[in-house]
Amino acid sequence: MANASIALIYGTDTNNTEQVGYKIAKQWENFGEQLDVFNIKDIDINQLEQYSMLILGIPTWDFGGIQADWEDVGDSLSELSLENTAIALYGLGDQFGYGDYFIDAVGWLYEKLQGTKASFIGEWPTQGYDFEASRACIHDKEHFVGLAIDEDQQFELTDQRIEQWVIQLYAERAVEAA
Ligand SMILES: Cc1cc2nc3c(=O)[nH]c(=O)nc-3n(C[C@H](O)[C@H](O)[C@H](O)COP(=O)(O)O)c2cc1C
Structure with missing residues (x-):
C-alpha cells in the first residue's frame, strides 16, 4: 500500500542515482510532502500504478547501456x-x-513508457552540458526529457540543479493537476 501520492524509484550500480534520489526527496519535503523512495529491484512494478506522480531515476552504463535492474x-x-x-x-x-x-x-x-498514457513533466535544458549526442534529447537538442546529473564531471552543480528542477516540477505538477 502506498504511503504517499508520489514515489521516487531509482536503479543504480554504484549508488550515485540513489544518492541523488534521496536529495530530490529531501528537497521535495521542503514543500511539506513526503515521497515513497524505492530501489526498482525491491518492488513489484505494478505498485507504480498506485501513485499520482512518479520520479524515476536511471544511470547509463557501457556505451548507452541500460542499468540492469531497469532493463x-x-x-x-x-x-x-x-x-x-x-x-x-x-x-x-x-x-x-x-x-x-x-x-x-x-x-x-x-520510450518504454510511451504506451502507458502517462504525462511527462520536468524537461531540462541541455545548456551547460558538453556532449555530442544523447538518446534523452527526444524533441530537440536543446532539451533532455528529464534532469541530467553528472557526478563524474560536474558534481559541483548537482545540488543547484536538483533544487531548480524540484521547484520546476512542483510548478508543472500544479498545472497538470488543475
Ligand atoms: C564502464 C562505464 C560505462 C559508462 N557508460 C556511460 C554511458 O554510456 N553514458 C553515460 O552518460 N554515462 C556512462 N557512464 C557513467 C555513469 O553513468 C555514471 O558514473 C553514473 O553516475 C553511475 O550511476 P550509478 O552510481 O547510479 O550506477 C559509464 C561509467 C562507467 C564506469
Whole structure:
C-alpha cells in the first residue's frame, strides 16, 4: 500500500542515482510532502500504478547501456496503465567520458513508457552540458526529457540543479493537476 501520492524509484550500480534520489526527496519535503523512495529491484512494478506522480531515476552504463535492474522490468513497464500519472525522469551519466551516449538510458525509459498514457513533466535544458549526442534529447537538442546529473564531471552543480528542477516540477505538477 502506498504511503504517499508520489514515489521516487531509482536503479543504480554504484549508488550515485540513489544518492541523488534521496536529495530530490529531501528537497521535495521542503514543500511539506513526503515521497515513497524505492530501489526498482525491491518492488513489484505494478505498485507504480498506485501513485499520482512518479520520479524515476536511471544511470547509463557501457556505451548507452541500460542499468540492469531497469532493463529487467522494461517490458512490464510498457504494459502499465498510468493514464492519470505525471512522470518526471532523471538520469546519471558522464558527459566527457561517454559524450556520444550521454544519459541515453533516460531516453530508453521515456520510450518504454510511451504506451502507458502517462504525462511527462520536468524537461531540462541541455545548456551547460558538453556532449555530442544523447538518446534523452527526444524533441530537440536543446532539451533532455528529464534532469541530467553528472557526478563524474560536474558534481559541483548537482545540488543547484536538483533544487531548480524540484521547484520546476512542483510548478508543472500544479498545472497538470488543475
Ligand atoms: C564502464 C562505464 C560505462 C559508462 N557508460 C556511460 C554511458 O554510456 N553514458 C553515460 O552518460 N554515462 C556512462 N557512464 C557513467 C555513469 O553513468 C555514471 O558514473 C553514473 O553516475 C553511475 O550511476 P550509478 O552510481 O547510479 O550506477 C559509464 C561509467 C562507467 C564506469
